[in-house]
Amino acid sequence: MRGAGAWAPLCLLLVAAAQHSRPQLSERPVFTCGGILTGESGFIGSEGFPGVYPPNSKCTWKITVPEGKVVVLNFRFIDLESDNLCRYDFVDVYNGHANGQRIGRFCGTFRPGALVSSSNKMMVQMISDANTAGNGFMAMFSAAEPNERGDQYCGGLLERPSGSFKTPNWPDRDYPAGVTCVWHIVAPKNQLIELKFEKFDVERDNYCRYDYVAVFNGGEINDAERIGKYCGDSPPAPIVSERNELLIQFLSDLSLTADGFIGHYKFRPKKLPTTTALPVTTTFPATTSLKPTMAPCQQKCRRSGTLESNYCSSNFVLAGTIITTIPRGGSLHATVSIINIYKEGNLAIQQAGKNMSAKVLVVCKQCPLLRRGLNYIIMGQVGEDGRGKIMPNSFIMMFKTKNQKLLDALKNKQC
Template sequence: SLNCSSSLSFSLSLSLSLSLSLCPLTLTLSTESGFVASEDFPTHYKPNSKCTWYITVPEGHVVMLQFRIFDLEADPTCRYDYVDVYNGHSYTVQKLGRFCGTFRPGALISTSNTMMLEMASDSSKGGRGFLAFFSGGKPHVDDNQFCGGRLTAHQGSVKTPNWPDLDYPAGISCSWHISVATNMIIEVKFEKLDLEADMYCRYDYVALFNGGETDNSRRIGKFCGDSPPEVVVTNGNELLVQFVSDLSVTGSGFLAHYNSISRGSRTATVGLDTAPGPQVDPAPVRPRTSPAGRVRPVPKPRPTPKPKLVVRPKVTPKPNPHCVQSCRRTGTLVTSFCPSHFVVTGKATSLTPGAHGSVDVDVTIIKTYKAGRLNITKKGKTMSATITAQCAKCPALRKGMNYVLMGQVDERGEATLSPSDFVLLHKAVHDKVLANLAKRQC
């Protein structure tokens, strides 16, 4: 059996009181709210372990899950250590997401009163694990934080979190289960769509399904990019809208309106994808059926020599020397102004991974208070610059957010941000302080 944390009290002083419960692979929690945490939290979780939590909140509510702390072994596809979250008590239902690394996932919400979490670790040492809070609530308690739930009104709308003020969060998954009267069908019109673009919609997407399950045979469409799809019409009185974002680029999101219409008044939509086809794992070869209905056997492939199994150890990349120190902002606006070669306020419009864990940040400049040799590109009235953050996680910049940026510039005019440089989320109150500092002589 495994010792897995099932209940925690979390105070403002960040003191944690942990009660351990025996977890023989599974742990059932039936309560209005509570904490779940990885084994031995807040110390490092054990290798080669697996634990599953079955969460049930009162009937008529949905499960809302918020990760407070998240620290698992990082991998681009979460192959080694991970937390899976399911929209119910079964592996066959929709998976709300698989998460790893140190990027805290966004809030998750189920479409019913049940949710399942599963954490697994491999043989190597991992991090501190996770701490999450769950509670039962009604959908749309806070439109800027949660999304999804059950909608039973004859008309309404669905939208991504933070719409329309900010980009949707990274690492979030949620579903809306829409049900109308049995003698009606559902028509959906997208007013706006702005999700990370990809030919196959693999990263961020919104998918629509006939019925209430994410069954690919019932999928009406899967959409991403910035071109809203045509009007979508269901073949019945139920519709599932699924939204997923990965842990990288985000966008404005989407706003869609639905309305119930009479059966037979419109033709149901079929195969309206912006992606070329269903994004599912290749299915096994099945026997082909002749027109007469007889099954023709599939020829057996010629046997091939069985390759030897080679177990390769995981390669640990060399640490970026710029990322060794802890990520803590030092100094203030006043003390950092003069030592910095450039001081600007601007919006991070794109983040491109660079060499050795760095990231190139394209910034649309709001105002320049100190330019130095900084290479600034002018296009009409718009000014922009590309700044290289030497450590992608420090400072942790996000696309679509406005910042005060203070950094260094080399002889070629190329700008860099080190973990010790000053970066701050931009607010209007900073403008007056920066304007006064720009008038002073350094």
């Protein structure tokens, strides 16, 4: 139940909005689901604001200010269902009107600083799930000269032979919460890109779930092309691209922030030997050592033992549906939609709404054979990148309802 005192600032905001949009103060602005807005300034708000916003909705506002200017968006009020990762109800703000870079995602009652587009167009999108919890948001947009846009903006296309990239506010203060930056580095076709972080301090987490830097080969955010995902306070090892494009993504959630980072890149000829950094989830030192063993794909493809005997020796145990399979060389990259997880270990788990998924690497793509659309019990180890690693002798079997009771019992087993 929200206290009556919370309504006072809402009333003031509504009066301000009414003064701005209409000469008669008695006419309260009516906020609808999305719209097209043009001009020097204006207000947008969630449907029915300040009443509770409706469930299961997707509203899109497209803002255009005069040519040659940029859009500045200031949230006056925000009250959406709260979640650290903003998985349920959230507002996304984008550069441009279509396929633009996301500037930020917001939920809860966190009110970000001014958000600035890189052109005269901005898109705001609010999504709510089946359960709502709040009065929505209201924001004001205005036009500004490009050189007034401040330091909240980050990311962009980098095509010079060398250069730097850094988190917003670097080095004066911590990077802001709720920011997404994407730098796309493009070298000439016959060159590669060398990447090095000089200073690095991003919120620490064993799986880099909250704030992180991810680096990808190519020009798209594609898990199969991810070189590494980094957080903590030690700079990642130097990285060399496989091709002439690299994508660097920085994301901060709505809680803790840190100093941030500055990185440098330079182009280099393709003929030099390349050494791409091993994919790692964090910048913490790895404890595993690499020892020469027989090539895994020469081993026999068979599982041994039982669910019980393999449970403790496995890093993770889950039941799930295979939803994507991407062959790469002799291996297979698969995405598993999780039905139930019995042992998580260091497995990196993604969550979108109520759905959880994990990435697994089948070292030998047909051994064991995982087919898309089928349900499996999967037991395996976890690589340094947080991805499940399935060896030819990993314990995999079809998941059936009758297995549920045994798996639930194993979940409580002390290893």
